[in-house]
Amino acid sequence: GDSVTQMEGPVTLSEEAFLTINCTYTATGYPSLFWYVQYPGEGLQLLLKATKADDKGSNKGFEATYRKETTSFHLEKGSVQVSDSAVYFCALSDPAGGSYIPTFGRGTSLIVHP
């Protein structure tokens, strides 16, 4: 079945540091890929998505590129802020697997210190 693997956290960074959170996937078909973010005490919200190979999703300074050859969708940001502290979930949606319902990774906690 489909699955998503993301790096375990927490990831702890100083403000203005470069961020990478790794995400790899396995899928039956040709999935869409997502990053969701969960701020403390809130529900998940979509951060960015990509629907085909080599697409780059971007939002709020974050970006991720759909790499079909390496089945990866790593999240990056050039300069993190304290307000980026949150849990980040990688997810995929693979209709070839029978449903559009996303499969989520386990989440990676990011802590940014001033």
Add this chain to the structure above:
Amino acid sequence: IAGITQAPTSQILAAGRRMTLRCTQDMRHNAMYWYRQDLGLGLRLIHYSNTAGTTGKGEVPDGYSVSRANTDDFPLTLASAVPSQTSVYFCASSVDSSTDTQYFGPGTRLTVL
């Protein structure tokens, strides 16, 4: 526009009691979902509904039931709560069952003692 609301925000419940978690959306989305979030396990799908009047089982449906009498509401019921159901529960919706982007509510933190 409120989006998705959930109630209660948190609840402490004695084992064996019945509990219904409420979820309402005002976006006229056809598809709705219930997830539980546990530390180290991420999000796991409990039940879903592709449209009013239909429901389906997710990854971890045992001990839970749902109903979808109308488009806006999707309550989750624990018939007889057990401590392993202690979790944070999120309701989500999407435009329809062929749309992959989901919108989440703020969650209900449930503790079963």
